[in-house]
């Protein structure tokens with residue numbers, strides 16, 4: 001079956017107190033759209049609204065920290081990020097951080113300029129501050145949608161919902177439905193009465209009561225699914241959210257939940273996952289420079305993602321500039337976030353989610369950030385001298401450069417006599433004139449100093465014996481892989497190829 005359209009998943013981010021929670025609550029409680037008004041609602045980490053038959057799923061854990069923490073665990077669930085900026089205060093440090101986090105994740109942005117009911121709200125100033133960050137808003141030369149909102153008067157909220165729907169439509173979000181149900185755990189807890197309770201967000205397929213599922217290292221049979229109003233839900237499809245009951249333990253936020261055929265499979269998978277998790281925890285060391293080197297070799301990564309935290313704006317600019325100067329066509333430093341201040345947990349999460357290293361200059365990492373960095377295997381490097389930082393980053397980039405192949409001549413031989421032997425082919429009886437001929441070297445065959453053929457050896461013999469190499473002054477028998485028309489007097493030049501690490505100039 002074809003992929004079917006699915007509702008967008010929306011996260012709200014922005015500076016503290018700019019109105020993230022108020023907007024989420026307004027949309028939910030005022031229930032301006034759902035029709036089914038009132039009812040005590042519980043915060044379950046996600047909810048869905050429906051307007052003119054279009055659904056929107058909101059992740060109800062506002063803030064880029066939660067967003068990036070999920071992403072760090074591999075759960076890239078958000079399609080659209082709403083960046084809330086109070087027009088009374090304008091762009092603040094966490095606004096910038098939120099934008100960087102959203103951009104690093106590659107999600108679509110919508111700006112809500114909030115608190116416009118207040119007399120001190122200054123929309124124009126706020127817009128120009130947003131533009132200064134390189135975010136090109138609609139009507140200001142760009143295509144990033146925005147609107148004014150107030151959770152006091154309700155102004156603009158419908159407009160915001162409209163923008164979400166338009167953005168979602170342009171994104172053409174789709175999911176498979178004819179596959180086993182797959183969801184991501186958004187939140188989870190242990191209820192004294194109900195046992196393990198998990199809020200899940202569907203990625204693809206469908207889930208029904210009675211389905212057997214595996215979730216991280218946890219498994220179970222879905223006993224009940226309900227929405228945040230406590231009403232039972234019969235079936236879930238892509239982008240739907242629900243609380244589910246029936247897992248045998250509490251899964252972690254960010255865990256993937258999969259529907260499986262039977263309980264035996266469920267148990268087998270969860271045991272295997274438990275083992276994998278233990279192994280991974282032992283070896284986890286995601287973003288150290290050495291590790292990035294190793295992965296570069298495998299995946300041909302050629303971007304070094306960096307989060308830069310410094311004592312002053314001046315030093316941030318200076319270091320970022322020096323890093324950019326190291327870039328060339330092959331490799332580059334990609335500064336996904338830079339700001340003034342100590343290294344926080346949010347920085348570590350972003351680094352983990354983006355495979356970045358954190359570079360601190362004249363700053364420290366908070367104890368909690370250090371701990372998280374250890375857990376997530378994120379490398380934090382602190383410098384007191386700018387040049388030391390640049391040297392290390394240069395070394396890292398040099399490691400990313402594809403090595404150049406240099407050839408080295410190792411010897412040559414002259415063909416003295418040619419033997420054609422049935423079933424074996426042509427063997428050139430040679431004398432090694434210089435250096436050494438090796439069994440696995442590459443050769444060029446010259447006749448009257450003109451190259452006839454580039455080839456490899458198919459055999460190298462000294463008398464009747466196969467040998468690895470033959471040195472100058474010795475006779476040997478050579479046959480080639482793809483060329484047999486060898487003549488007396490031909491010269492065989494032998495060489496090997498070597499990888500040589502490239503340097504940034």
Ligand code: GDP
Nearest residue numbers: 015016017018019020021022114115150151152
């Ligand atoms: P969050 O930290 O971003 O989640 O912000 P909150 O939603 O908790 O809001 C912070 C404060 O701003 C609260 O006291 C809200 O009542 C207030 N607030 C939120 N939105 C508006 C608004 O549109 N207008 C006014 N006047 N106050 C608002």
